[in-house]
Amino acid sequence: MRMTLTLATLVPPPSAPLKSNFLSVMHKTTPVINAPMNSRIFVSVVVFVGMVFSAWGEEEGVRDIRAKAEAGDSNAQFALGVMYDVGEGVPRNDVEAVKWYRLSAEQGNARAQYNLGVMYFLGRGVPKDDAKAVKWLRLSAEQGDSNAQNNLGLMYSLGRGVPKDLVLAYKWLNLASANGDENAIKNRGVVEEEMTPAQIEEGQRI
Numbered sequence: 001m002r003m004t005l006t007l008a009t010l011v012p013p014p015s016a017p018l019k020s021n022f023l024s025v026m027h028k029t030t031p032v033i034n035a036p037m038n039s040r041i042f043v044s045v046v047v048f049v050g051m052v053f054s055a056w057g058e059e060e061g062v063r064d065i066r067a068k069a070e071a072g073d074s075n076a077q078f079a080l081g082v083m084y085d086v087g088e089g090v091p092r093n094d095v096e097a098v099k100w101y102r103l104s105a106e107q108g109n110a111r112a113q114y115n116l117g118v119m120y121f122l123g124r125g126v127p128k129d130d131a132k133a134v135k136w137l138r139l140s141a142e143q144g145d146s147n148a149q150n151n152l153g154l155m156y157s158l159g160r161g162v163p164k165d166l167v168l169a170y171k172w173l174n175l176a177s178a179n180g181d182e183n184a185i186k187n188r189g190v191v192e193e194e195m196t197p198a199q200i201e202e203g204q205r206i
Helices: 043-056 058-070 075-088 096-103 110-122 130-141 146-158 166-178 183-190 199-204
Strands: none
Touching: 043 075, 043 146, 075 096, 096 110, 110 130, 110 199, 130 146, 146 166, 146 183, 166 183, 166 199
8 A cells, every 4th residue: 555644834924933743644645744734733832822812811811821820720731732732822832832831741632642642643743753743642542533543554554553454454544534634535535445344333333
């Protein structure tokens, strides 16, 4: 199976180049890794951060988010993680981003779980570790995040962090497709070409 694994990013504000959204897309081409722009995963958090900065100014906005994060608010922890991830209102710092993503993820925040999985996949702020990437992607996917479902399916299709299993790959890609993820629909079609009808039926059933 030939495919392209794409790492997608959030469209940044003009002054803040962003990365860090792991959105994988498979094509039947030579495997490469690149980084196009994508706005799906962080957009609500960036809006939230922008609203805080607009109302109180950037410095006061950062203090407000940090205070909420330090008090244990999982959404604020996630937002602060994004800010460190992209250098918005604070110096860019992958280790700090991972710290706040983890605190939020451990409280069950699906977006933070997704992004923590991304950091492990990329090896940013933590040693690269596909098994831990799968762990956090799975937790997010089980909460219904279609990006996580798509990427977990791809991890199974590639045997990254888990044994290669096309049936489980199909399961997660099928769930993401049902949630309207266009990349998952394409990826499912690629995986189907490697599967028997019985495997496809099993993937739909489990």
